[in-house]
Amino acid sequence: xxxxxxxxxxxxxxxxxxxxxxxxxxxxxxxxxxxxxxxxxxxxxxxxxxxxxxxxxxxxxxxxxxxxxxxxxxxxxxxxxxxxxxxxxxxxxxxxxxxxxxxxxxxxxxxxxxxxxxxxxxxxxxxxxxxxxxxxx
Amino acid sequence: xxxxxxxxxxxxxxxxxxxxxxxxxxxxxxxxxxxxxxxxxxxxxxxxxxxxxxxxxxxxxxxxxxxxxxxxxxxxxxxxxxxxxxxxxxxxxxxxxxxxxxxxx
Numbered sequence: 001x002x003x004x005x006x007x008x009x010x011x012x013x014x015x016x017x018x019x020x021x022x023x024x025x026x027x028x029x030x031x032x033x034x035x036x037x038x039x040x041x042x043x044x045x046x047x048x049x050x051x052x053x054x055x056x057x058x059x060x061x062x063x064x065x066x067x068x069x070x071x072x073x074x075x076x077x078x079x080x081x082x083x084x085x086x087x088x089x090x091x092x093x094x095x096x097x098x099x100x101x102x103x104x105x106x107x108x109x110x111x112x113x114x115x116x117x118x119x120x121x122x123x124x125x126x127x128x129x130x131x132x133x134x135x136x137x
Numbered sequence: 138x139x140x141x142x143x144x145x146x147x148x149x150x151x152x153x154x155x156x157x158x159x160x161x162x163x164x165x166x167x168x169x170x171x172x173x174x175x176x177x178x179x180x181x182x183x184x185x186x187x188x189x190x191x192x193x194x195x196x197x198x199x200x201x202x203x204x205x206x207x208x209x210x211x212x213x214x215x216x217x218x219x220x221x222x223x224x225x226x227x228x229x230x231x232x233x234x235x236x237x238x239x240x241x242x
Contacts, residue, residue, distance in 0.1 A: 013164035020193075038224045046196055049163045053197075093232060099203065103196035103232055110231040 002070030008062045009048070011080070016048045019065060023076070026067055030074060031133060039111040040074065040131050046104040047078035047127040054082065054125070072133055073113075079126040084119040140165035142172055152183045158190040161198030170201045177205065181212050185241075189220040199234060206238065215239050 007022060009015045023044045027037040044065070051063045063080040093099070093106055105127075109115045114130040141158040153176050161169055176184065184205065206216045220242040221229065229235040 013162070016163055017160065035224075038227075042195070042224075042228070045162065049195060049197060052163060099200075103199055107196055107228065107232065 002068060004069065005067045006064060008064050011052050011061050011063055013049075013052060016045055016052070019048050020045050023067075026069070027074060027131075030069055032074075032131070036131065040076070043108045043111045043129055043131075044076055044078065046108050047076075047129070050104045050127065051078055051080040051082065051125065073130055074133075075128065075130045077126055077128045079124065081124040084121040084123055084125050140168060142169065144172065144176060146176075146180060150183075151180075152185055153180070154185050154187065156187045156190070160193040161191065161201075162193065162195045163197045166195075166197040166201050169198060170204070173201065173205045177208060181209065181214065183214045183217065184209070185217040185219055187219045188222065188225060191222065191225060194225055194228065199228070199232065202238065203234070217241055 005026065007019070009019060020041050023041045024037055027040045032040065048063075048065070061081065063078070063082075066077045066079070068075040068077075093103060105117070108127065108129060112129040113132050114128075116128040117125070118128070119125040139159050140161055143156040143158075145154045146152075147154055155172070155176070157169070159165070173184065186202075202216060202218075209215060215238075217239045218229070218241070221240065226235075226240070229238070229240065
């Protein structure tokens with residue numbers, strides 16, 4: 001069994017940088033290299049940004065970030081209690097007509113080894129992402 | 138961390154020079170958006186964004202740049218992203234945005 005750590009942050013843009021610093025510190029402590037730390041940091045920040053933008057949380061609501069760690073991997077879950085969205089509706093970016101939004105989930109999937117999106121309309125969204133230590137799988 | 142911006146119009150090149158320093162994320166992206174809209178309202182022409190001291194950009198920041206580029210493309214103008222750091226180049230590559238912006242350096 002590994003260690004775990006949870007933080008609860010306000011659904012406000014100014015707190016995403018706090019999560020970035022926390023994530024970097026955890027990934028660094030686990031022994032990820034500089035590029036992997038950056039990947040994990042970016043992915044977690046995108047998940048938080050997604051929670052703040054798409055969850056329609058009232059600003060006084062908090063959402064949760066859970067870090068699970070063992071000697072092989074880090075598993076991070078970003079969980080909000082917002083409106084949820086239809087995961088099937090998440091599209092890959094179309095470069096012939098680029099849009100201002102919709103890049104976040106695509107970036108997370110590109111940077112992490114495993115990503116699971118669970119969204120219940122009316123109940124909220126959880127983005128679970130895993131990065132393995134050592135050689136790419 | 139925060140975002141600092143310096144803007145300058147170079148008449149001989151008919152180009153905006155924008156220097157971004159720090160981090161562009163969900164918290165600071167609106168300020169970038171307002172700055173770019175103000176520039177384009179004044180003069181709808183090419184923008185060269187110097188990213189030499191830009192440490193971080195997220196999807197909301199990239200979204201602001203896409204929005205500005207859409208407006209510029211109507212007049213056949215461009216956004217040039219100059220000297221991005223490796224982490225930012227990586228993001229531009231995986232999103233394919235390196236093919237719609239002009240990347241220098």
